[in-house]
Amino acid sequence: MLKGRHLIDPSDFTREEFREIFDLAHDIIKDPEKYSKSCEGKILATLFYEPSTRTRFSFEAAMLRLGGKVIGFSEPNSSSTAKGESIADTLRTIECYADIAAMRHPKEGAPRMASRYIQMPLINAGDGGHQHPTQTLTDILTIERLRGNVENKTYGFCGDLKFGRTVHSLVKFLSNYEGVKFIFISPEELRVPEYIREEIVKKKGIPFQEVDKMEPYMGELDFLYMTRVQRERFFNEEDYIRLKDRFILDMEKMSYARPDTYVLHPLPRVNEISPEVDSDPRAQYFNQAKNGMYVRMALICKLLGIY
Amino acid sequence: MLNITSIEKGVVIDHIKAGYGITVFNYLNLDKAEYNVALIMNAYSQKMGKKDIIKINNVIDINYDFLGLIDPNATVNIIENGKTVKKVKLEVPETVTNIIRCKNPRCVSSIENYFDHVFHLVNKEKRSYRCEFCDDIVVPYSQDL
Numbered sequence: 001m002l003k004g005r006h007l008i009d010p011s012d013f014t015r016e017e018f019r020e021i022f023d024l025a026h027d028i029i030k031d032p033e034k035y036s037k038s039c040e041g042k043i044l045a046t047l048f049y050e051p052s053t054r055t056r057f058s059f060e061a062a063m064l065r066l067g068g069k070v071i072g073f074s075e076p077n078s079s080s081t082a083k084g085e086s087i088a089d090t091l092r093t094i095e096c097y098a099d100i101a102a103m104r105h106p107k108e109g110a111p112r113m114a115s116r117y118i119q120m121p122l123i124n125a126g127d128g129g130h131q132h133p134t135q136t137l138t139d140i141l142t143i144e145r146l147r148g149n150v151e152n153k154t155y156g157f158c159g160d161l162k163f164g165r166t167v168h169s170l171v172k173f174l175s176n177y178e179g180v181k182f183i184f185i186s187p188e189e190l191r192v193p194e195y196i197r198e199e200i201v202k203k204k205g206i207p208f209q210e211v212d213k214m215e216p217y218m219g220e221l222d223f224l225y226m227t228r229v230q231r232e233r234f235f236n237e238e239d240y241i242r243l244k245d246r247f248i249l250d251m252e253k254m255s256y257a258r259p260d261t262y263v264l265h266p267l268p269r270v271n272e273i274s275p276e277v278d279s280d281p282r283a284q285y286f287n288q289a290k291n292g293m294y295v296r297m298a299l300i301c302k303l304l305g306i307y
Numbered sequence: 308m309l310n311i312t313s314i315e316k317g318v319v320i321d322h323i324k325a326g327y328g329i330t331v332f333n334y335l336n337l338d339k340a341e342y343n344v345a346l347i348m349n350a351y352s353q354k355m356g357k358k359d360i361i362k363i364n365n366v367i368d369i370n371y372d373f374l375g376l377i378d379p380n381a382t383v384n385i386i387e388n389g390k391t392v393k394k395v396k397l398e399v400p401e402t403v404t405n406i407i408r409c410k411n412p413r414c415v416s417s418i419e420n421y422f423d424h425v426f427h428l429v430n431k432e433k434r435s436y437r438c439e440f441c442d443d444i445v446v447p448y449s450q451d452l
Contacts, residue, residue, distance in 0.1 A: 086419055107415040109440020113422055128413045130441055195442040199429060 003305030006115040008124040010133050010173040018140075018173075024307055025141050025291075025298035032065060035297065038306050039068030045098035046072035047090070048125070049081065049105040050232075054267055054289050055125050055134065059102045062296040071098060088117040095120045100303055102134075106232070121303035129163030129230060135266050136169040137299060138292035142284060143223065145291065146262055152179030154220050158247050159227035159272055162190040166266040167227055171196055175204045182208040183217050187246050189239070190229070214247060218256035224249070226265040226272050226285075250274040257282065264288055311345045311362060318369060319384040319391075320361040325349055327377050328359025330448065334373055337363065372400040376407070376434070377448050401428050403436065411443035 002017055013021075028035050044063040048056050052074070060070045073079045080090060087105070091114045094101055102123040103111050108130035115122045126132040143150050155174060157167050161184055171192065174180050182201060184192055191197075191210055201208050211217060218224070229244040248271055249263065257263075265273060265285040277283050301307050323331060328348050337344045343364035352358040374381055375397040385393040403426050409416045416424055416438070426436035426445070435446045 086421065107418055108413045110415040112440050113415050194444050195437055
């Protein structure tokens, strides 16, 4: 039963509960019109303490396409946060007006902490360099639509694996499935955090490699998940500049990949995927963005207890 | 040889790893105590070579999670009428609340401070803990573990 629950981290739901969300999302894609009045009379609050394009718009578009309404802010200076209000107090206030909320915050753990103070379902829309579970829903829906299921596949993750919250959530999610293998491609300084490597991947006995070159591994991959180096998480600009262009996917590197290797990216992209790759049918990152809206429609319905 | 007399009623924390006695002393706010307290550092120990001991001539609340976190091999003896009436065996705690703070500058606990700071044990041998909010792993009191 997902009604009334929070989604802060992929470990909050079971495989079966995620299955319910994906099944509904696949059905929404088939016939979106059927769901156009599902959330009539309901209000979604979008609390974005950090900039966002895709996530905020896709949450808002999702609620509007379900017939619901949206309130919220897109930067903290336009809320009482500017007056020094605590996160908990802001959430307790918003709970008086909305039925469900999506929250993005630059500090890691902010949604988990906030969820302790409210009954209204809260969705983590990204917390610092930590987790981004609804991007994972988007990624998984895309993977299922391309290859049927997530099991028995090799996933390459490339770029900023230290601060890349979408990587952390996706690895955490995939770690519950049989036959998955991971290849983490990054500079030494941007490797996956200890809690992901030691507490999740190693503990679950998942085969993985940590490498610093793309080409030799391209042929092994079913999916290549590219990420942007997260400039906003660095305390030192020099480190960012030194690391930002270490991995750039271009057609030369794509020539090492199999015809059925798909490229995903949570977007926004900076330099890490050359625009020439966009027209390759294996590049699926813009389809991911579209799937994001449908899967968020499914998530909102489930957390509100509709369907 | 330094002689410290035995106590009548109170607590003796023995077998503290040498060098950690002062940490325990400070955590228990014993510098403000109005009763007799002895902090013995580098006492001879057949088993440990050197150890620290704290003798408290009063009945006080002891946070066993904290002591287990600092040194699970320490022993706590409850003294009544000059005799040990109870020995408490310490353990590395599974969860610690409001004892350590997250050092990750990106953690929500670095900007807001009205909630409990909770950490969960990750590795008993290393005594490493995971922040409940940001998942950052810390090894508190890790010098020469």
